[in-house]
Amino acid sequence: MFDMVSRWYKRRFSDPHAVSLVAILLVGFVTIYFFGNLIAPLLVAIVLAYLLEWPVSKLTQLGIPRTLSVVVALLTFFSLALIALFGLVPTIWTQVGNLVNDIPNMYNGLQHTLVELPKKYPELASFEIVESLVTNAKNQMISVGESVVKGSLASLVSLATLAVYLILVPLLVFFLLKDKQEMIAMASGMLPRNRKLATKVWDEMNEQISNYIRGKVMEILIVGGVSYVTFAILDLRYSALLAVLVGFSVLIPYIGAAAVTVPVAMVGLFQWGLSSEFYYLLIAYGIIQALDGNVLVPILFSEAVNLHPVAIIVAVLVFGGLWGFWGVFFAIPLATLVKAVWNALPGLDEGESAPAAD
Template sequence: MFEYIRRWYQARFSDPQALTLMFILVLLGVVILYAGNLLMPLLLALVLAYLLEWPVAKMAKIGINRTMAASLVLLVFVTVMLLITFGVIPSVWRQATAFLGELPKMIDRGVVMLQHLANEYPQFVSSDQIDTMLAEVKKLMDSEHVLNIIKQLLGYSASLLVLMVYAILVPLLVFFFLKDKDELISGSRRFLPRDRELVKKVWLEMDQQIFNYIRGKIIELVIVGIASYIFFALMGLNYAVLLGVSVGVSVLIPYVGATLVTLPIAAVAFFQWGASAEFGYLMIGYGIIQALDGNLLVPLLFSDAVDLHPVFIIAAVLIFGGLWGVWGVFFAIPLASLVKAVVNVWPNEYQHHQALSKNE
């Protein structure tokens, strides 16, 4: 048994490059785990700079000065963010407030329906079950509980001071990351060990796939969100902006997000129209949007992206979401692809024997 463990350890950890890769991964994990909140502006700026590097690089190739290219790209990005902030978010906030005000009435109608079911089918639904369900709903609707959930989702204080710091620091950091990319990368190499060939292989395997994935997710979010809003508005559904944005954001959570957002859509439609033809048409149209997203849009956008089994994707969402909340859910698939890339390049026993035979 000990001999088997010794051979396994030698096969996978005798290579200095494997130890370098392990050291870098552990160091990054410790920094993010224990200093993630403190370094969040820096990490957010790194992610944004990574996404905005593509247009900057394309502009630099056609002869535009990199400083000018970084300035133009950042200006366009900030303008789009301002349009979203002052155009979409106020409407979403107003409809969310109205939805929360309407929610007690929806719950009351739901209670009446449940009581009717309990009277009609006591063998399936009992009064005790209804009382227990209502008690849980009241706990969820408690204002302090809702505030705690919001704080956990945000993961940081949403005070005006923090938002101002982010609004100033993050664009400034993104600009310098884009403008001085080559200098920063060459300077950081001095702090890395020389035996980093495996690290380079992992990065090369991840780089294009992760970029394609994040870019595809943003495009998918915009298309699905706008299409859902237009359909909901044409149907006359209440809270069309709020629900359309929710459908768009739900694509960030694979498999789970679509299931979660379907429940409020069905609830709003049912309490607005009841068991009518309009309710059926809305759910059919919403189902068509989801089917087109899963069978047409996703294959087109992610044909070159990460190839992970759905089981691993769901496991990644649960694990990284539990560790880092909303950010962990958003980056679950890129992090899972990192794990996959590390496993693919990590030395195995066959490679170990080959190396030994060459030395002999």
């Protein structure tokens, strides 16, 4: 066993370029794991810089100086973001307030439905089970209420953090875009000289991350927009709030779509009951999710979808547990990175057989 591990180690890490690649990855992992909260504004700025690099490059190709291209792209992006923010936030805030006011009625309706189940279907439900479900639902409602109170108290800290982000992030994005080549050259000077494999992996991942971020933003906008139009046509309550939830649910592959199904179904059930409108809602929502997973995702992420669904879910769980939101957001690129690093590390040449054990 020891000989087998020793041979594997020599095959994979006898090359100094492979050692440099692993060392760079370990330093990056430790930095983000222990200092992720401190450098969060930088991470946000890097994501936005990747997102805006495409329009900046297009403007530069038209002969516009890069600094002016960066200014135009930033002003356009943040103007559209502010318009969307001030147009969407009041509506969502109003719907959140209406939803909070309706929660007691929704709970009473759910309780009444559960109580009626033993009468309608005595062979499927008993009063003891229903009583247990009602008690658990009541405890959950109390827990949610306590969480809302704690969240409102913590919102002051969140507002202060948001104010810092609103100042630092645009400045960081500006300099990351304006001085891109200088910063890459400076970072390259700090890396080991034996970095052929690291450069190979970087060239592959840099393009993939850029495409992934642009594709993920487009997916959020398309899925959220289509969901809002669908919910509005069906006259579903809290359509804007639910559409935002559906849009952002695509950040978590597979798990997000399953989780957001619950509030959509609950609101529809409370509004219409087990009527034809409720089933139309479920059918329409199912079609949106099917088109997203089978049409939109393969188009936007043609390379990433080569990963097996189990690998993607494991990546979400592992990297989300390590780095929270950023781990979930970059779960697919990180899984692709692991695959690229494994393929880049030196191994047995094709046709070469492993030496026999002593």
